[in-house]
Amino acid sequence: MLAGPLGADPAFQVRYEIVSAEGRAATTAGNCQPLLAAFKDGSPIVALHAIEVVPNKCTNAEDMEASLTTIASDLLSFRSLDGAGIGWQKPARALAALARLNPSKVSEQLMQAASRHSVWQVRVTAA
Numbered sequence: 001m002l003a004g005p006l007g008a009d010p011a012f013q014v015r016y017e018i019v020s021a022e023g024r025a026a027t028t029a030g031n032c033q034p035l036l037a038a039f040k041d042g043s044p045i046v047a048l049h050a051i052e053v054v055p056n057k058c059t060n061a062e063d064m065e066a067s068l069t070t071i072a073s074d075l076l077s078f079r080s081l082d083g084a085g086i087g088w089q090k091p092a093r094a095l096a097a098l099a100r101l102n103p104s105k106v107s108e109q110l111m112q113a114a115s116r117h118s119v120w121q122v123r124v125t126a127a
Helices: 004-008 012-029 033-038 044-052 061-077 089-101 108-115 120-126
Strands: none
Touching (some): 012 044, 044 089, 089 120, 108 120
């Protein structure tokens, strides 16, 4: 892991740049474990960035796919646009990443939920 103490920096901008470096390192070495940890970052922008930079080849591909599937599955329980429901951005990005990494892992149920979603950006992701 490249982050060291900077991975816990209180400024999300620092953690965002650490994710960028971890993504570059994962592209070369295939170790995506640090990116998995960043999926849970308290800052949505950092977590979204971590999902976006996942390379196509990870030594822990099964763990990566399982985590992305879990996150994307939140689209199945989306409730509202008024802030009372769960957010759509992270699950939509996870769906896009999962489809890029291993399309066979995207369930028909998840694709149907995304294609019928009330938020147009999620439907675009499904397309």
